[in-house]
Amino acid sequence: xxxxxxxxxxxxxxxxxxxxxxxxxxxxxxxxxxxxxxxxxxxxxxxxxxxxxxxxxxxxxxxxxxxxxxxxxxxxxxxxxxxxxxxxxxxxxxxxxxxxxxxxxxxxxxxxxxxxxxxxxxxxxxxxxxxxxxxxxxxxxxxxxxxxxxx
Numbered sequence: 001x002x003x004x005x006x007x008x009x010x011x012x013x014x015x016x017x018x019x020x021x022x023x024x025x026x027x028x029x030x031x032x033x034x035x036x037x038x039x040x041x042x043x044x045x046x047x048x049x050x051x052x053x054x055x056x057x058x059x060x061x062x063x064x065x066x067x068x069x070x071x072x073x074x075x076x077x078x079x080x081x082x083x084x085x086x087x088x089x090x091x092x093x094x095x096x097x098x099x100x101x102x103x104x105x106x107x108x109x110x111x112x113x114x115x116x117x118x119x120x121x122x123x124x125x126x127x128x129x130x131x132x133x134x135x136x137x138x139x140x141x142x143x144x145x146x147x148x149x150x151x
Contacts, residue, residue, distance in 0.1 A: 004082045007036040007048075014038065017048045017065045023127050030062045037086075039079050047075040051083055054095065059087050061096040080111045084148060094146045099123060099131065099138030113144035 007014070011031050018027050034050040047066040054060050061083065066075045084094060096113060098104045122141035123131050131138045 002039065002041050002078065004037050004039045004079065007038055011036045011050075014045070014048050017045070017067065018050070018063055023129075025128075026126065027063070034062055037079065037082065039075055039082075046070040047079055049079045049083060051087065057090065057092040059091045059094050061094065064096075076107065077111060084146070088148050091148050094148060095143055096145075097122075097141045097143050099133055100140050100142050101133040101136065101138065103134045105142060105144070108144045111146070113146045116143040116145040118142055 012018075014036070015024070015027075018031070030052050031050060034052040036048060036050045038045055039047040045067075047064070047070065049064040050062045052060050052062050061080070064076060064079055066073075087094065094113075095116065096108055097119075098108065100118075119141040121139055123138040
């Protein structure tokens with residue numbers, strides 16, 4: 001049975017999932033101020049996400065990761081659906097920042113996110129090593145957003 005629940009204790013126990021971000025010092029910038037959720041199925045952790053409040057009514061998905069062996073099975077999409085529902089009464093805009101990757105941008109677009117803006121050279125300026133995804137070096141941070149309508 002799939003269960004999504006918040007983590008209030010030691011969030012770094014899930015560092016292996018969080019390291020989808022690739023650099024622990026970048027994770028440290030948001031982890032403690034963020035709210036973390038774990039998706040598990042029959043007590044096996046499959047995925048995690050961390051959400052931060054960036055301004056009144058504006059939240060950001062700082063991290064979302066699914067263990068490789070569980071990818072492409074809908075767990076990431078379930079986490080996003082959960083987060084959008086969970087924050088709907090206090091959030092009018094949900095942001096997500098990602099690299100300019102052919103692997104992640106279509107996923108977020110299929111979840112209803114649309115291009116918002118770009119931060120040039122974010123990955124070059126903020127990471128201590130080059131980051132590659134889908135064979136492409138990530139340079140700019142691409143922000144996508146989704147507007148939420150309270151029910």
